Amino acid sequence: MTGDVQGTDAAVASPGPAPEGQVHGSVLVSIGALLLGMLLAALDQTIVSTALPTIVSDLGGLEHLSWVVTAYLLASTAATPLWGKLGDQYGRKKLFQTAIVIFLIGSALCGMAQNMPELIAFRALQGLGGGGLIVLSMAIVGDLVSPRERGKYQGLFGAVFGATSVLGPLLGGFFTEHLSWRWVFYINLPVGVVALAVIATALHIPRRSAQHVIDYLGTFLIAAVATCLILVASLGGSTWGWTSPQLIGVAVLAVVLAVAFAAVERRAAEPVLPLKLFHIRTFTLAAVISFVVGFAMFGAMTYLPTFLQVVQGISPTMSGVHMLPMVFGLLISSTASGQIVSRTGRWKVFPIAGTGVTTLGLLLLHQLDENSGTATMSAFFFVFGLGLGLVMQVLVLIVQNAVSYEDLGVATSGATFFRSIGASFGVAIFGTIFASRLGDKLTAALRGQQLPAGLDANALKSDPKVIAGLPASLRPSVLHAYASSITDVFLYAAPVAFVGFVLAWFLREDRLRGSVTAPDVTQTLASNPVERSSYDEVCRALSVLGTREGRREIYEKITARAGYDLLPAASWVLLRVKKYGRVEPGVLAERSPVPLNVVLAAARQVEERGLATREGVDLILTDRGREVAGRLAKAREESLAELLGDWWGPDRPTDLVQLVEELNAELCGSDAERPHDGEVKRPRGGFA
Known part of the structure; x- marks a missing residue:
């Protein structure tokens, strides 16, 4: 792909x-x-x-x-x-x-x-x-x-x-x-x-x-397999009996389509999901854990509003407000975990902690009922979101770290693909469990009760608004039936999340490539x-x-790497002159965020070292200056290449070489970078 x-x-x-x-x-x-x-x-x-x-x-x-x-x-x-x-x-x-x-x-x-x-x-x-x-x-x-x-x-x-x-x-x-x-x-x-x-x-x-x-056939087959499996999961035991010809037929069709998909992908020029990725243990484990995360996240997000509106009697608008703790927990932990991993290179703790906290969150959600207070619900929602966020960022990152350059793009989308499929399964299976449990519990709650004309379990299932018109003696048992039916789905989802927790322990913490970021x-x-x-x-x-x-450190690093004892600003000036052929220090300061006194001190140093000379008011490079500027640019290119690790091997692809050269030109020649300690400002113009 x-x-x-x-x-x-x-x-x-x-x-x-x-x-x-x-x-x-x-x-x-x-x-x-x-x-x-x-x-x-x-x-x-x-x-x-x-x-x-x-x-x-x-x-x-x-x-x-x-x-x-x-x-x-x-x-x-x-x-x-x-x-x-x-x-x-x-x-x-x-x-x-x-x-x-x-x-x-x-x-x-x-x-x-x-x-x-x-x-x-x-x-x-x-x-x-x-x-x-x-x-x-x-x-x-x-x-x-x-x-x-x-x-x-x-x-x-x-x-x-x-x-x-x-x-x-x-x-x-x-x-x-x-x-x-x-x-x-x-x-x-x-x-x-x-x-x-x-x-x-x-x-x-x-x-x-x-x-x-384009792998049209592979795309169709994998979508068809997913649809068949979701039909089995969502209709089995309810619309279709578990031994019914329809269910068995769809299950057999799913197996046939899966075999056909595997055969097609082996021969496809650009497969939608290359099977060779599954030979990489980290990818396979991450794919399964991604499925679990999608299953739990979207399943819960679909049915929590029903719990809040029907059971708690909260308005639709306020049900959205009540779900914010889950969203905030997810955003906080996903952002923090991604940044920590990118900076420390250590990641294994996050999928383990994330799937563990997600399992705990599902068990906590199972404890909710019609009498639960706002503070309790918010705390449980936050824990659930926190767990999802701890694992979601890291899964994509570790997949990127595990594959070769040629498979980087397809592996990245593949990890998210399994989360999407997991989400589809989660929503469908949660829905089946909820509908099945609700029918049984409403029937049990209404058994032997004197009901208003035209009201039965099916009417309450079809329209939850009917609950508001129930006699006071009936309403608590009906609300409890709704509450326990919804929270039961979280109990059934907890073992799925726990499988992800167990699998996370088997992930091998390979050293993180320098170029892998959140x-x-x-x-x-x-x-x-x-x-x-x-x-x-x-x-x-x-x-x-x-x-x-993109700060002073860039020029400190490339100057040291090139083996020179220059001011960071002097290296910056040399690269500017190299790019434009000649520059006037005063105009350079005017059109960049670098203060005039810093530019003048840098210009003075490059002149004293014989790296540049004056031609009128402009600086132009000497032969020695061109050599130094070239080595500075090369040092920056080497530092970028180092980040690529084993992707920058003898057989590196042309597009990767092209990218490093392009980025090197931008990074070494951009006025937006500051070789000083002042405030960074957007440059007002260039030297076209």
């Missing part, structure tokens, strides 16, 4: 963005439109959960509730690799516009759905477009900005996911309570239209095509397996490291 290789290579090969860290206004507008597209897809993963209880009351079909979420997850997961490669072949702008249109059509149809089967079908269509929005928006950034700037702008996409994880439940609850649940879907329309208009007018990227052999928040919160090339993954990591290091 090399979905973005062509786009990013093109960005390196062409002038593209403005020099010296500046970005043209049209590019900023385009990135804003891309962020709107990402917002649509990200918001739709979280906004629906708080509306689900109301949707069930309106449309009925409680037993199919989980498929409202599952259909979207499955469709977006299966479509993601196709969007990436089709964008390479036919142009990302047109494909991105197509994805928005598909998403908006799906959103409009979801808002107009009259029954649960219609809503599920339209959610699948919406997910088909959503997968394209996520992967193409990330890829287009590579077409618009240089490698050095890319990490910063991809960070904005991470911020969008972080914000939607908080805003989604709140907005979903607000629209449901004050307008209609249908506005959960209609709200996408104006945002999407604005994004379409801006992209049509402001987004200008060169049309380049890269020939790929992944984007998108890879933590997104369910979609965002497909980026190996080139893009290394580009992101080196950009993050370069930005983090």
Whole structure:
């Protein structure tokens, strides 16, 4: 899977963005439109959960509730690799516009759905477009900005996911309570239209095509296998008996399709999921643990709003507020764990602790009932989110560390792919357990009771709002039936999380490569397996490291590495003169964040050492100065190459060499870096 290789290579090969860290206004507008597209897809993963209880009351079909979420997850997961490669072949702008249109059509149809089967079908269509929005928006950034700037702008996409994880439940609850649940879907329309208009007018990227052999058959087969298994898990024992011909037939079909998938992937030129990755123990274990995390996270997020609204009697809007402790716990621990691992190189404690705390969180959630207080619920939600965050960031990171450069991109998306499949299973299986337990418990609670006319267990299952009209003597037992049915699913999920805890102990803590850094928040919160090339993954990591290091220390390090005793600012000045041929120190200070006195002291030193001479007011390099500046640039390139570890071997690929050279030119020649201790400011101009 090399979905973005062509786009990013093109960005390196062409002038593209403005020099010296500046970005043209049209590019900023385009990135804003891309962020709107990402917002649509990200918001739709979280906004629906708080509306689900109301949707069930309106449309009925409680037993199919989980498929409202599952259909979207499955469709977006299966479509993601196709969007990436089709964008390479036919142009990302047109494909991105197509994805928005598909998403908006799906959103409009979801808002107009009259029954649960219609809503599920339209959610699948919406997910088909959503997968394209996520992967193409990330890829287009590579077409618009240089490698050095890319990490910063991809960070904005991470911020969008972080914000939607908080805003989604709140907005979903607000629209449901004050307008209609249908506005959960209609709200996408104006945002999407604005994004379409801006992209049509402001987004200008060169049309380049890269020939790929798209693994259509492999993509179809793996989606079909997942769908069959989810059908068995969600319909077995309820709609279909465990020994029914339908269930056995679907199970056998899943096995046949799985065998066919394995055969196809062995022969595919560009397999959607290369089987050789499973020969790497770390990848296999991380894939299973990713499945567990997705299972627990999305399963819980789907049914916690039902617990809050139906059992606790909390409004849809406030149910979103009550879920914030889980989101904050996830964000805090995922950010902290990713940064700690990137800086210390030690990671094994986090998947162990994360799966252990997640198991504990599920057991705590099982303790909730209709009498639980807000403080108790918030504490339990926070613990659960904390556990998920501890393990989610690290799984992507350790997978990247375990594979060769050629498999870096596909392994990264593969880890997220299994989380997506786990999410689909979790939501479906949680839904089956909930519906089955609720029917039994409501029947038991109402047995022997004098019920109002037309009211029975099925009516209470179909419309939870009926509970409010029950006689006071009946209401407590019905609420308890709902509460225990929901919390039972957390008890059943705890052993699954515990399996992840056991497996985490078998992970081998290999030494972390210098170029492996904490992944984007998108890879933590997104369910979609965002497909980026190996080139893009290394580009992101080196950009993050370069930005983090972009201070006086850069010039101290490269000066020492080159074997010179120069002021850091003097090395900086030499590289500036090397880049532009001649510079005037006063103008250099004016157009950079470096104070005039620091520039003048540096200029004086390079003149005294015979590295530069004056020609009028300008500095030009002497022969000795050109030699020193060349060695300084080479020292920076070597320091970047060192971070790549064994990826920078004798057989290193051309695109990796190209990336290091491009980043080296940017890092060694950027006014945005400061070889002094003053405040960093954005440079006002360059020396074009």
